[in-house]
Structures are given as structure tokens and as C-alpha cells.
Amino acid sequence: MARVSLTVNGVGYTEEVEPRLLLVHLIRDKLGLTGTHVGCDTSNCGACTLHLDGQAVKSCTVLAVQCDGSEVTTIEGIGAEDALHPLQQAFWAKHGLQCGYCTPGMIMAAADLIARNADPSDEDIREALAGNLCRCTGYQNIVKAVRAAAGEMSTASAQPSREEVTA
């Protein structure tokens, strides 16, 4: 067993882990943060995407022991129902999700894109999200949501969401 100390969503944890334990299983099974999902075993689907030291990673391909001293942010750490992140707001407003399983990973990957490129084009968004698979939405409203969120984040802090959507 190995000892790992890391900060997740601003809270410090020290855990004894098997050297082979994946970061995603540490996050889900030991820390109980189940918003980060597992959709494949080959790092193709991106459902497990979270931020490790400020960068989006697929947490199914990171060992927990690699994260000693690191800072992790998961979907639970970027916003809450009463204080949504602009991306969360935009995914809701633009119908950027259906079953929701890929959504946390999709939002974390999109946040990483916007951090690197504050004004992404549709093509930029599609390329940046190519490692995150969604079977429900056909991606069109996800692209729309990311563009809207980028606009929102570059102009001002998030506005309250409207009840009705104009597509």
C-alpha cells in the first residue's frame, strides 16, 4: 500500500491505496464523489474527465499514486445547484444533455478548453471535445452550450438562467 495526500475540491485527504488504484476509483469509491463517471476502459469516452493541477485529464488513466501533492477539481467542485458554473447553466439552458452520464466529463473538458481559448469557434469546440463521447445529444447542443458559456464567462459573471429556451 502507498500513502497519497491530495486536495480534492479544496479539501485535503490522505489515503492508503494500492499502487494500481486508478484516480477515478479513489475519487468515486474512497472519497464518495460519484459525479465523475466511468464509461469505458480504454480512455476513449472521457466520462471520467476531471482537472488535475488545473488541466483536464481522464482519471481512468491516472494512478492515484501519481497524484500525491496534487490538486484535483471534479464536477462537484466547480458549482452547485444554487451557484451554477456558467458551463452548467449553459448546458441546462441549451439542452446540452439528455441522460447526463457523459455530462460531468464533458463540462470539465469544456472548462479546460475555455481556460485555454476564451473565444472558441464551433470547430475549436468540436475538436476539443473529440475525446468525450456522448450517445444522446448528437453534440449540436453541447457545442451551442460551450459557445454560450464562453461568451458568458468573457463578458460578465453568470446571469440567472431564463425559464424558457430559445433554441
Add this chain to the structure above:
Amino acid sequence: MGAPGAEAAEKTESGGNGYVGRSLKRKEDPRLITGGATYTDDMVLPGTLYAAIVRSPEPHAKILSIDTEAASQMPGVQAVFTDEDMADMAAPCPMVFVPPGVEMRVPDHWPLARGKVGYVGQAVAVVLGTDKYSVVDAAGQVVVDYDPLPVVTDPEKALEAGSPIIHDEFGTNTVFEWSLPGGDVAAAFRDADVVVEKRIVNHRTAGAAIEPRSFLAQWREGKLTLWSSTQIPHICRVILSIQLGITEEKIRVVAPEVGGGFGSKLQVYGEEVLACWCARKTGRPVKYTATRSEEMLVTHHGRDQIDYVKIGAKRDGKLTGIHARIIQDCGAYHLIEGPVIPTFSACVISGCYDFPAVQTDIVGVFTNKFTTDAIRGAGRPEATHFIELTMDALAEELGMDPLELRRKNFITEFPNERPHGFIYDSGNYHGTLDKCLEKLDLEGFRREQAELRERGVFRGVGFSTYVEICGLGPSRALGPEGWGMQGGYFESAQVRVLPTGAVTAYTGVSPHGQGHETGFAQIVADRVGVAPDVVEVIHGDTNTGPFGKNTYGSRSLAVGGEAIARAAEKIQDKARRIVAHKMEAAPEDIELSDGKFQVRGSPGKAMTLAEVAGEAYIPADLPDGMEAGLDEICFFDPPNFVWPFGAHACVTEVDVETGRVDVVRYVAVDDCGPAINPLLIEGQIHGGIVHALGQALYEQLVYDSEGQLITGTFVDYALPSAADVPSFETDRTETPTPTNTLGVKGVGEAATIACSPAVVASVVDALRPLGVTHVDMPLTPMRIWEAIQAAQGSAGPNGGGAS
């Protein structure tokens, strides 16, 4: 065999606040966008044991022995079970399609293999332990001795004399033969001036919901609870009862948040039954969550038809008849309903066209592959694909524009009884095609196409005009005496107004991403005079609400939504009588307006739903003979199916040097009746298109001739990503159905049913100058390149074909 008539349902007033028809944001989303939703794999109970499954690497073999000793000694392992331990199972997996007068071969399919295996991935043993990593280690220590048997994976070879036989007890690989004729088909082809024939392969695909299947079973106080990533909790409970020999009232099945289904979770899997059996056996909660590799191997597959299609026509393009012979690869064993899938192809064999005669002949075949069953569209995408591509071939043969051929034969009178007995409810096929062409600008495209070809750029356009059957369905038509499904196909709903006027609405459907909590709340809100915010829609738990028939076949709104509307109208009716009593007016003079039940013409004399609920739950002054409470149930069994339709156009560009296909534009005009929430419809259309684009361009479950699945991960099985698809141009027309009072049809599968022939036709159109007339899906670069080479090599630039 026919469907009952499209008797017009009585139209009722919504009396509403006007929430229906609006693009409200989804009530489901706050929990989903914050990571707060609870999927099955997110749950752990105290003492949970994790299950790892030992799977067969052999596609066809006798099991000589299984040695579990070493695995049992591994740290943390609590138990290892094989089929020998499961003698107390009451029944194997029931297959619910039993068509009258048809010999249906159903081999016993147990949760763990009994004596032999018939496909790679078949479960042979289960290891239970306290740590989910170490049970996988232990599963690797189970030693199984197999005696390999000859393998057959090609369904046409499996039908030949001398093929290896997969189930000795049957002496044949034929699962069943089934035919649905209508009209004089022999005369249709005798009288035709032109007959075109095609062989079309509709390959095997995966549903590929991003959430892998997960099951958590608990046996406690003599009762079983299963949390399952299922589309069908109520049906699952019945089947668990049959297989485990536990009476139904002692079983609770809960579908918590479910991460997509697409038909792949319209199933009761062996692992699901096994988890329950293990929980009862050990007295501990047992959880099994599939890996993606397991998903690809043994989550049921879809499609896998070989279609021999023939269409006859007069020289002027008037159709005389269509015949399809469908060879359905069923895999080695059935799950709950696989063989019924190709029969849904037969339902829509007439397409949008006025064929005077139709016939579908189906043969199901056992092969050493995994089970095929319902995947988004389930038989109808296959039918649309072969009808539309054969119509294009006919147009080519007649020297006629393919759209002119379609228009000449569109059905225009509704309701319309087809030769095989089905009654199309309503439609406007010219309307959707007109709108599609308006958006597309076909003439503009043809000019652009010609200019681009001058520069060596190959673009093409393809069309699909489709009609589909959904809203399953009238139990008289589908049930044991009709189609042969061993079940009813009603839907249930219960609307309960609580004492404070808040509303809980239970539905028997079981959504997994569609947005029913929002759409159904809109329907109820309008009928009881409250906002959707205070209508909580409860689903997916057999311990709440009445028995339901769950979600598949685009049935949830047309059947479940109608049930909930009718239950809400019963509430409205009772509320009116209470208000009339209090206001000393006649019930027919009470109208629901602006969220209040008021005396017509006297806005001051009004009560809110909360005030009505107060009267109902403090029943001191109710009308004589009225029961207390405000709580109503409806079971709705529709009088007919519903028949959504539309027109899709796809523009692709083909790189003739590499064979790569890019979708440049996609225009979809669909008609699913009046919209409850247009936003949800748009989402279903987008997703449905991409599902079919995936099949048309990238996705294929490939077995080699030795029975090994060689596209068994997301590395090899290529789901479309955001970078692979364009944005779509969508629109709708609204033609109500008389089958339900909402006028609604279904939309979950429509775009998947429509799309694939438009893609293939667009590629054929692009490559027509090179002589390519046919390519089977998926349109991979290699396949396109080979088709071009074959066409060029065999017949030069203006003739011949390639397949």
C-alpha cells in the same frame, strides 16, 4: 394478422395554462449537471460483495470441467459459483415472442453456462469478494477446460446443409420462419414492367449507452431489491419472479438514474438475474458493473440482417409490389425478445408508398455470436434502409428522378389501410418533403455539385422519406393472440394531488435521458391548473405507482403521456365537481382558467387546486357520495399504433483518393404530431441522426470467422465524436394522430430510422460518375476505395456496379 382500426380518440380540452408546446428547461438537469445524480454504480450498501464474471474465450465448446479452487483461496474472495450451484433456478431466460402457428426454437439460456458455450463472452462462473479489483484477479484463476466445437458465424452459411449445428436438440440453425403477406404479390411482379432486386447487408451494431450496465441486488428480510440500469423495471420484476421462483410481491426493482439505453437496456440480462441469485445465496448485497469490453461482448447487439429486396413497377413509375426476404442473425441464444425485431421491419414494408401488394419473409438464424435484440429503431431502420435504397435503384432503372418516383407513389389518404393489415393513422408525406427541399435548395446544390466535380471534388445528395411504426401499442394487435408478444402494451399513470395542492405523478414508463419528468409535468400542469415546478414525476420503481410497461419503441409519450393526461383529466373532473358543489354551480359551468377553477363568467367565484385539495382531504363538505382524496389512475391501451414520418436529406463529400466520407450538410424534417416540448424533440432528432450516422459511416461489430469479436472496445468500435459530425438543419410539421387525445406520435427513434439510406444514397450520388451504384455500410474509407476501384476496373466510368 392486422391492426385494429384507427378509431378516433375523443378530443378533450387541456383547459390549460399553456405549458404544453413550450421549450421549458428540463427539471431533470440540476442534479445531472452538478454530479448529484445517482446512477446504479454510484450506490454501495454495507457489506456489498463485488462480482467478477469468468467468460468463455471459446465461441462454441463443451465445458469439460471448471476448477474454482485456486480462485476461492484468493484474498477477499467470499464465494465462486458455477451453474452447478444454481440448481434452484426456476426457469431460464423467457423469450416473450411466441407467434401463433410458428415453430420458434428457444434454447435454454441460463445466467451461467450449462454444459456448453455458444458465444465468446458467455458467463461461465462468478467470483464474489469484498474488493472490486481482487475479484477480477481471482476470476483469472478460475480454470475452465473446454472441448472446442466447429464454429459458424455467417448466417447464410449457418443455413446451409452440413453447417455446424449450434443446438443439437433442434438439428437445425433455423430459429424460426415467419411470413407476412398482403395483396397479390405474385401478380404484382408478373404485371410489373420493371423489377429491381438488391441484396443489402445491414451490419451488426452496439447500442453503446455511455453508462455501462450495473446491477446492485439486496436480499433482506426475505425480500429482494434490485437497483438496475434498466429501461424496464416492471417487466424485469416479472421475469425475475419467473426465473428465480420468487413471488412478485417480494421483489422490488428500481431503475435509478439510467445513463442512456437505446434499446440495450430493454433487457433482463443473465448478470442481472445472477446478482439477485447471489444476493439471496450469500445474504449480502451483490454488485456487478460491466466494463466497456464486457458491454461490447455481451450487451445485446442490434441489426445484423441480410435483406433480399425486390420492387416492381410500371414503366411510368407506379409501384406494383415489394418483397423482402430477411435473414436475421439471432446469435447463439435469445434474451427476452430478439426474434421479434425483424418482424418490425415487416410492419413498415410499405414505407410511405402506395404498394398494392407487399410481402416479408423472415428466417431467423443461430450463429456463434452474441444475441441480437432491440437497438434504437429495432427493425425499422433496416426496413427504411432497404426500401429507400431499392427505390433509388428503381428510379435509376426507370431513368426517373428519385424524388419524382417517391412523390408519384406517396400515400395521401388517411387513415390508410395497407395490404398487410396495418392502418396508417395520419400523414402528410409531401409536406415534410416540400419543407426539406425548401431548406436544402436542391437546384442550388446540383449547380454546386457540377462546379465542384469540374475541380475533382465529389459531393452527392441522398434522400430518405420514411414512415415508422411506434407507440407500442394496441394489446389486441401485439398480444398473444395477435403478433404473439406475451404481454400487454398499455401504459399506466397515477396523478396524486397532495393536501397542499402539490402534485405527484407516477408513470409506468421508465426514462433514461428523454426528459419525461419535464414533458409529463407540462401535460399534467395544464390539466390541473398548476405550474410544472410543483408536479413531481415519479418513475422507475416497482414499489411506487401502478404496474407499467416501461420505455422502448418510442412509446413513452404516445402511450404513457396519454395515460398521464387522462389521469390528470380525471383529477380535473373531480375538482370541477368539488368546486361546483362549493360554488353552487353546475360542474359543466366550471372552467379551468389562469390556474383557477372558476365559475364561467364569474372570475371572483374561483378556487385554486390547493383549495380544492383542502376540501378533498378534509372531506367535511363534499358532494354526496363522493370519496375523499384527489388521486386518480389511468391505464391506457391505444386503439392503434402511431406512424411518425418525415424527409431527410444528406450531403456528403467523398475523397476519392482515400475513400473518406464527410457529412457536409444534413437536413431533417420530421413530423411526430404536436410538440409537448420542442426542445426535447430537437434533442431526440439530433441524437437519432448521429446514432445512424455512426452506423452508416463508422460503427461495426465485427466477428472473425473463428467467432472472436474484433471490435470489442471503443478503440475499435468507433462511435462518432463531436469532431466527426456537423450541425444539423432541422424542422418539423405537425400532423396530429387520432390515436390519442394529445395527437402525439413518437420521436425517440425517428431520426435513426430515417437517416442511414440518405447517407448511403448521397455517397452513391457523389460517386455516380465513377460507376459506383451500391455500397454497404459502414462506409469506411477502405470500403469506398474498393467500391471505386471495382467500378472503375470492371466497367469503366459509366457502367457496372460494385458492392
